[in-house]
Amino acid sequence: MTNWPAVWVIFAGGLAAGAYMTKVPPALPTLRADLGLTLVESGWIQTMLYTIGASVGVFFGVFAERAGVKHAALAGLGLMVAGGLLGALAGGYGTLLAARFLEGVGFLLFVVAAAPLLTAATLAQDRATAFSIWSSYMPTGGALALLVAPVALSSIGWRGLWVVLAAYTALCAALLARKVPAAQLGTGIGSLRLLLESLARPGSLALCLGFICYVGQWTSLMTWLPTFVVDERGASPAAAALVTAAFVAINIPGNQLGGLLLRSGMARWAVMAAGAFSMGATALGFFSTALPDAARLACVLAFSTLGGVIPAAVFSGTTVHAKSPQHIGTTNGMVMQSSHAAQFVIPILIAWAASRAGSWSASLQVMLALAVTGIVAALIVGRFERKL
Numbered sequence: 001m002t003n004w005p006a007v008w009v010i011f012a013g014g015l016a017a018g019a020y021m022t023k024v025p026p027a028l029p030t031l032r033a034d035l036g037l038t039l040v041e042s043g044w045i046q047t048m049l050y051t052i053g054a055s056v057g058v059f060f061g062v063f064a065e066r067a068g069v070k071h072a073a074l075a076g077l078g079l080m081v082a083g084g085l086l087g088a089l090a091g092g093y094g095t096l097l098a099a100r101f102l103e104g105v106g107f108l109l110f111v112v113a114a115a116p117l118l119t120a121a122t123l124a125q126d127r128a129t130a131f132s133i134w135s136s137y138m139p140t141g142g143a144l145a146l147l148v149a150p151v152a153l154s155s156i157g158w159r160g161l162w163v164v165l166a167a168y169t170a171l172c173a174a175l176l177a178r179k180v181p182a183a184q185l186g187t188g189i190g191s192l193r194l195l196l197e198s199l200a201r202p203g204s205l206a207l208c209l210g211f212i213c214y215v216g217q218w219t220s221l222m223t224w225l226p227t228f229v230v231d232e233r234g235a236s237p238a239a240a241a242l243v244t245a246a247f248v249a250i251n252i253p254g255n256q257l258g259g260l261l262l263r264s265g266m267a268r269w270a271v272m273a274a275g276a277f278s279m280g281a282t283a284l285g286f287f288s289t290a291l292p293d294a295a296r297l298a299c300v301l302a303f304s305t306l307g308g309v310i311p312a313a314v315f316s317g318t319t320v321h322a323k324s325p326q327h328i329g330t331t332n333g334m335v336m337q338s339s340h341a342a343q344f345v346i347p348i349l350i351a352w353a354a355s356r357a358g359s360w361s362a363s364l365q366v367m368l369a370l371a372v373t374g375i376v377a378a379l380i381v382g383r384f385e386r387k388l
Contacts, residue, residue, distance in 0.1 A: 061333020132259015254308020
């Protein structure tokens, strides 16, 4: 039977990972004042995790397979704890950057190991449910960190926040060691073979492409929404922060909706295509100057909710399109590398399009191109999934 306690422990670790991703932005003003960071240095502190993932994410998947996915998951949580504590003790930019590097390595090790651990802990009929739960780890953990940060920063400071998150992560590691069984994935396969065979799977590559389109659009809108709301609509920074928090939080029920659709029998490609189409349609509404602000806000929230069905389809798809159970970690590494590359590149592309045209509405062309590409990726997933 499915080991639901193990599923929830893995998800709890995912909450820590999501919190590590978003703990820096609300603390940046304090960090800059405390450590004398420049804007460029602040940018590197925030984007270090994206840089690591975009560069070598797939190799972390290979390493997790070779080392054993439970060992990799525990090592990942341990490195996140070490990075958090080192960061709390940092006296300058170099130490803080090194701490974020450790956190980034730990983050990737844990998240690439999560998929094979979830696969081993669940029966086939429960897998869509488990992966829909897992797919919301980033927005849930990130939103919780954003909500807790203002209170923590005013009471215990950014160093205290770092320590609290490290302590929570250590608790997750202890629970994972006790409650999550090691995944038995079969006989050993060489690292190079794991990598090459995973990269040669068209369905897996299509999953990555679909996820790039989703993450690129979602992250871009999350990143630039506060600027758009303040600069073009004249809202206060507090109102912009509330809109952004709502945008992040409402993605969570969208993740669960994706799992519900998969459990109801909707094909994976159809879930992905519906999500991509919805993101394109709601982007049209958001960027339309003919609509009132209330309608544009509704489009923003619908964009996050309806697009949120895609992660559940992609994450659960890694177990289907991987050549064997031993390839799941590597395939998940491919997905994570795609995700981090999208988060690193596409928001900059969106901003470039807007600045070149002198208006945020020019970004719509990029968003629509990504939505159409996402639909094409979904169709490719369906084509190869029917052959499995």
